Every structure is written in C-alpha cells, then in structure tokens.
Amino acid sequence: DPKIIQKPKYLVAVTGSEKILICEQYLGHNAMYWYRQSAKKPLEFMFSYSYQKLMDNQTASSRFQPQSSKKNHLDLQITALKPDDSATYFCASSQDSWQGNTLYFGAGTRLSVL
Amino acid sequence: GQQVQQSPASLVLQEGENAELQCNFSSTATQLQWFYQSPGGSLVSLLSNPSGTKHTGRLTSTTVTKERRSSLHISSSQTTDSGTYLCAIVSSAGNKLTFGIGTRVLVRP
Numbered sequence: 572d573p574k575i576i577q578k579p580k581y582l583v584a585v586t587g588s589e590k591i592l593i594c595e596q597y598l599g600h601n602a603m604y605w606y607r608q609s610a611k612k613p614l615e616f617m618f619s620y621s622y623q624k625l626m627d628n629q630t631a632s633s634r635f636q637p638q639s640s641k642k643n644h645l646d647l648q649i650t651a652l653k654p655d656d657s658a659t660y661f662c663a664s665s666q667d668s669w670q671g672n673t674l675y676f677g678a679g680t681r682l683s684v685l
Numbered sequence: 686g687q688q689v690q691q692s693p694a695s696l697v698l699q700e701g702e703n704a705e706l707q708c709n710f711s712s713t714a715t716q717l718q719w720f721y722q723s724p725g726g727s728l729v730s731l732l733s734n735p736s737g738t739k740h741t742g743r744l745t746s747t748t749v750t751k752e753r754r755s756s757l758h759i760s761s762s763q764t765t766d767s768g769t770y771l772c773a774i775v776s777s778a779g780n781k782l783t784f785g786i787g788t789r790v791l792v793r794p
Contacts, residue, residue: 613689614728614771614784627781659726669780674718676728 574598575677577662582682584652591638592647592680594662600675602626602668603645605637608679609658620645621668652684689785691772698762698792706757706788708772716775717748719757722787723768731757731770762792 578593596603605617619626623639634656636648649656659679665672688711698704708717719731732739734746734755743762748755759766769787776783 611786613786614773616781616783619781629781661728663728669775673730673733674720674782675730678727681726 573678575662575664575675577660577677577680579680580678582680584682584684586652586654586684588652589648589650590652590682592649592660592662592682594645594647594677596643596645596662596664596675596677598664598675599643600664600666601642602665602672603639603643604663604665604674605645605647606661606663606676607658608661614661618645618647619668626668649682654684657682657684689772689774689783691770691785691788693788694786695789696791698766698790700762700764700792700794702762702792704759704762704790706759706770706772706790708755708757708785710753710755710772710774710783712753712774713777714750714753714774715777717755718773718782719744719746719755720771720773720784721768722771728771759790762790764792764794766790767792 575596602621604619608614617630618637634650638646659681661679662677690709692707734748736750738747743760745758771787773782773784
C-alpha cells in the first residue's frame with residue numbers, strides 16, 4: 572500500500588481556474604514537502620513544512636499556497652492557473668525537516684493547464 | 686546558484702553490462718542522495734552518500750566531497766533497472782535538496 576497518497580493522479584484544468592492537489596502521508600513523518608517536475612527540467616523544490624509550519628518557500632508566485640489541516644496532510648492550492656504551471660507535482664515527506672534525511676515521494680499529480 | 690550536473694544524459698546497456706553514472710555539483714554538499722525514477726514517474730531513494738563509498742545490492746556510490754563529485758555504479762544491469770537516475774544534494778548553505786536532471790538508462794534484454 573502506498574504510504575504517501577496524492578490525489579488526483581491526473582488533473583486537467585483551464586487557464587485561470589483554481590485547483591487543489593491533495594497529499595496525505597502515513598509514515599508518521601514530521602516534515603512534508605512539495606516538489607515540481609516540468610518537462611526537461613530538474614525536480615524543483617517548492618515548499619517545506621515541519622509540524623504544520625512553513626519552513627521554506629522557494630516558489631516565487633503567491634498563486635501557490637500550501638495548506639496543512641493535519642500533521643500528515645499537506646495540500647497545494649494553485650490559483651489563476653497558467654499553461655506554464657503544467658507539470659507533475661510531487662509530495663514528499665521525511666522524519667524531520669533536515670532534507671538530508673531519506674525523502675519519500677508520492678506518486679505525483681500530473682497537471683495539464685489548457 | 687548551486688547546480689547539480691549529471692552525465693551522461695542517457696545510456697543504453699545490454700542486460701548484464703555495468704554502468705557508471707556521474708554527478709558533479711558546484712557547492713559544498715552536506716548530503717548527497719541518489720534517486721531512481723521509474724518510467725512511470727515514481728521516485729524512490731536509492732541511497733544517501735555524502736562521502737566515501739556505499740553499497741546497496743548491485744549499486745555502489747562513491748562520493749569525493751572535496752572534488753564535488755559522486756558516481757553511481759550499476760553492476761550486472763537488468764531490464765528492470767531501466768529508468769532515470771537522479772542525483773540530489775543538500776548544500777552547506779541551505780536545507781533543501783537540489784536535483785540534477787538525471788541520467789536516463791535503458792537496459793535491453
């Protein structure tokens with residue numbers, strides 16, 4: 572059974588709309604992250620959370636807002652979607668917030684913005 | 686900014702052959718990890734190796750921290766090894782993983 576669940580697996584959206592990507596982890600980890608992988612680009616760090624608090628934000632745009640309702644949840648709300656937002660978004664977790672710890676990834680949500 | 690460069694970009698192997706993948710990085714790393722991304726996209730951590738040599742199964746990683754490089758050796762390749770191998774570092778200046786673009790490996794039967 573997957574220990575990090577991302578929903579949905581695929582998502583198609585129209586430009587200007589808003590979507591929420593869901594992530595839940597059942598590893599008992601204290602830190603959670605969002606990464607983005609665009610075509611022909613390296614996996615890119617977006618956010619890190621530890622004990623539901625934002626630790627680091629490397630996303631330039633305020634259109635991306637993480638939301639943590641529980642310690643094992645870290646959703647990603649994206650507003651005013653643009654075609655350039657098309658990418659696969661990976662949620663990850665680790666025991667604590669030092670990213671040198673082993674990172675476990677979800678299966679990703681592939682977002683296409685038309 | 687810090688960069689992680691991987692080579693070769695892609696590699697084709699005949700089953701049973703060995704391969705060596707390279708990772709070079711531009712800043713001092715406090716941690717270095719190798720990941721495997723399957724053709725379907727899923728990501729799995731293979732091993733952490735900030736310095737020295739580490740083995741897991743048919744994989745051996747050697748990191749020379751002072752020279753800012755790491756290698757991943759795959760021995761006796763199998764078709765199931767096909768996928769993309771990603772190198773990532775945590776620099777001494779921060780606390781986020783920076784990834785390379787990966788080496789795509791295809792192992793033919």
